[in-house]
Amino acid sequence: MDFAQLATFQAVIESGSFDAAARELHVTPSAVSQRIKALERSVGQVLVRRTKPCVPTPAGEALVRFAGQVALLEREAIGQARGGTRVSIVVNADSLHTWFLPALAAVPGPQYELHTNDEYYTADLLRSGTAMAAVTADDTAVQGCRIERLGALRYLAVGRPDDTAMILYDRRDRLQHRFMETDESDLPIHYVPSASGFIEAIRMGLGWGMVPDWIARADIAAGRYVDLHPGRHLDVPLYWQYWRIGSEVLDELTAAVKAAAAPYLR
Template sequence: MVDQVQLETFQAVVEQGSFEAAARVLHITPSAVSQRIKALERAVGQVLVRRAKPCTATVAGQALVRFAGQVALLEREALAQARGGTRISIVVNADSLNTWFMPVLTEVPGATFEIHTDDQDFTADLLRSGTTMAAVTAENVAVQGCRVERLGAMRYLAVAAPGLAFDTAPMIVYNRKDQLQHRFLELVGGRPPERVHYVPAASAFNEAIRLGLGWGTVPEQNAGPLLASGEYVQIFPDVFLDIPLYWQYWRIESDLLNTLTAAVRTAAASVLR
């Protein structure tokens, strides 16, 4: 049986990044924090915290971070029935957040949300570390302690402003994690251009393409209106990129997570392929 006080102290250290900051949050001394962490590590038989700046969970500690978060969620859920409201932490890839995900939040009344965003190939990392309790991700292998469900595929089209020469135009990329444009080039046998623009915001990314700064791949939901108006042209009309997306979430019996998951399924089914 894990000591709950030690578990809460461990969670505070990881969240706050240091023993001293955890001590301030818990209203105890740094020495007491250190003693609790050492006692927890003895009980588990593993080093759980990397003593660095900031402090982070070891691989063994990450599983305990998720467990601590799950316990905290269930406790908040029970208290919320009396007080009203609790917090849900989710990580969503930027294109889903910009196209179909936000209405999901309205289906979980009374909750407050902490939304993180990252490339779909990396969103599961925050779930794995225990930072979030659910993720829209391209990773189809369940993170330990989580369930995974296929949502569908987001279709991307390669577009540019009219008159832009694809062979010589710069490529527009969301950030250095974004590999969608490179995957599209592999489909058409193209080579990465010498010039690349990095535009890390969905609306600005779309605007950069519209202004003729370069070409990029965008979700069909965003491309459709601009293709119809003539502000975008599709570079290869018969070629598209489908990226499978999955919903991963903690494997616990939580009314909040169940409600959220049902809303995610419904919203994804109406938009994704």
């Protein structure tokens, strides 16, 4: 496969247009178009939907991952000589807020690009090729990825006894509903899309929600709120999925992630 064509395809998908890719690659838009057409001829499939922004077709999605993997190995090889490899990771907000960042600090060489999403949706960014690794609740390995179990993040339902509202991170957040074992709730809902803001909203009495147990227990001991259901908890199993490409950086990061997670996950 022609690597110039592959790099051009990746630039089109990441930038969203042929013109933007041309500026990034310092070539003409015509050259970008010719490379994409040549790549599509060699694969025998249409790979790019010419929309605004450009997006990969179903056939192109697998190639997005492949192009990203090739680019990572290339950057890693160059980085060993010059310094600097970019690694894109998607992680759920609670892990990012609590135990995850020390793993990055333990592997300081790369340039990290972090994305956040609900743990039940983080693997979607692996499938699309946007992320090279993910902290996810999905226990099914994405094609071309390795998967390792990290442990379970335990949550407690906390708030004030008279709380009449429920706090959610965003509209994808179903953690509180899973704890209540229902898909519906007649309680008012506040959406607070920040891990620290979510916890602070509960401390201020805005409503109740699910909080990682080691944070919750410290707050309960300090009298900031109470355990609304003593003896009950919700465990969310978390996994580390990453591209299976023989990358030294990803291997080092995997070891650091497992070490950082161990004291916090059950």
